[in-house]
Amino acid sequence: MEIATMDAQYAALTTGAAFQLRPTGGMLRMTDDDRIDFLQRMTTNNMAALTPGTSAVTILTSPVARSLFVFTVVCEHDALLLLPALGETEVLLKHLRGQIFFMDKVKIEDVSAHYARLRIMGPEARSTLMDLGYEASSADGAVEAVNDVILVHQ
Template sequence: MLEDLREIQKQSGVILTENQLMIESFHNDSQGFKLAYNGAVICDRTHWGLLQLTGEDRLRFLHNQTTNNINALKPGQGCYTVFVNSTGRTLDLATAYVTDEAILLLVSPNRRQFLLEWMDRYIFPMDKVQISDISQQNAIFTLMGSETNKLLTQGGMNISNLVELPPENHTLVTIKNEFITVANGSGLAIPGYTLIVPINQAKIVWEELIKLGITPIGDRVWEQLRIKQGRPFPDKELTEDYIALEAGLWQAISFDKGCYIGQETIARLNTYKGVKQRLWGVKLTQLVDPGTPVILDGNKIGILTSCIEIEQEFWGLAYVKTKAGGAGLTVIIGEATGELIAVPFVTHEYYQPSGV
């Protein structure tokens, strides 16, 4: 089934990874990056992981495993949530979609098997929850850009009810008489939608969306957008060296939900304003290898975690000590000079729980 999707995508001209699981580029990176903001693009994220939790304890189980208030979600709702270890260190940023019968969990491609095994370790004999990997049964498409809604409406795809809903809320929509799940949110700080499509319908849905004038983009453009937007990624910004609050993932954390794995560390840092480093965007004068120290006045104040060229400019993400400063700070990173930039995906705000 994935082969059928790849065959139709090849008609647009693609660069595929050797195993054909990921599209690197459609030979339109510069145009695609611009259209992600002021046009309409579609990105095939089928190589990401899609896990499914079923059983009557599924909400409670995921609630206890991650940072957000999963118990409060109703069918049709969703949210970002972070997997952390026992000391609050980051494992992955996931998106949970609650349906009538399951929770669908969109996870990073390099965390799919890890999180499946991680959650399985915490299932006790009395827990009524089952976890399965349904990645190969579904395609994941992301739509974004200012013209997306207009093109979808012209194509007869009614998403007007989604526009007004909170991010990650979702509904069933028909394309060519095929039912697919459409969620409000692109996975970045750009308005858009995430589509979960049964793999046997993926070719039809992709064809119809391309016919509407939506431009396909590859993973290279997604990575440019990710860094420019500031979404942290596993093995780069999300590692066991960093805590979820340092990564700026406040929107994915509930401070009222009670106990969960890593809760004590995260709550303490919030209560005592103890975040010692924060994630920032960096505009650089040249490319620099991730892992290079961030220097201010001859002293190391942080580390570069990602770096990429975008439209003949150089952008990165870096953790920087809170006391050193923030947006506008000029630093040295390797042979480059950098300026710290606020990025829209992350926040650095402390939260005051109700009743405090």
């Protein structure tokens, strides 16, 4: 039975569309006036180039350029959503809070309890999303929000 299930999963991934639930994938919400400058100082990607409805993968580095965290940043009008690697939400939150100086206007909260993360993959992933009513842009970094679902193309 398990082999058939694995065969079916592999077939969905290689010829159709496969969903992967990510229960340990959390989400952080960063708000206030200095949120973009704050991330710009510590990460490798150009956070200032993000506009609402776009996203970017970035790397948070140590002062000696050691990679500490890799995560996706989703830009909204009044906030940045941070999608850390699986299982790293709490440790990323703690690290970021430790980097906020008294003059920084930055607030960070763990909003994982309000969201569920999943991944859809496979050659038919885009058409499956379109069948569900999404535009499903093929542009890397595009973000689409429909009915309380945030779709990030990577």
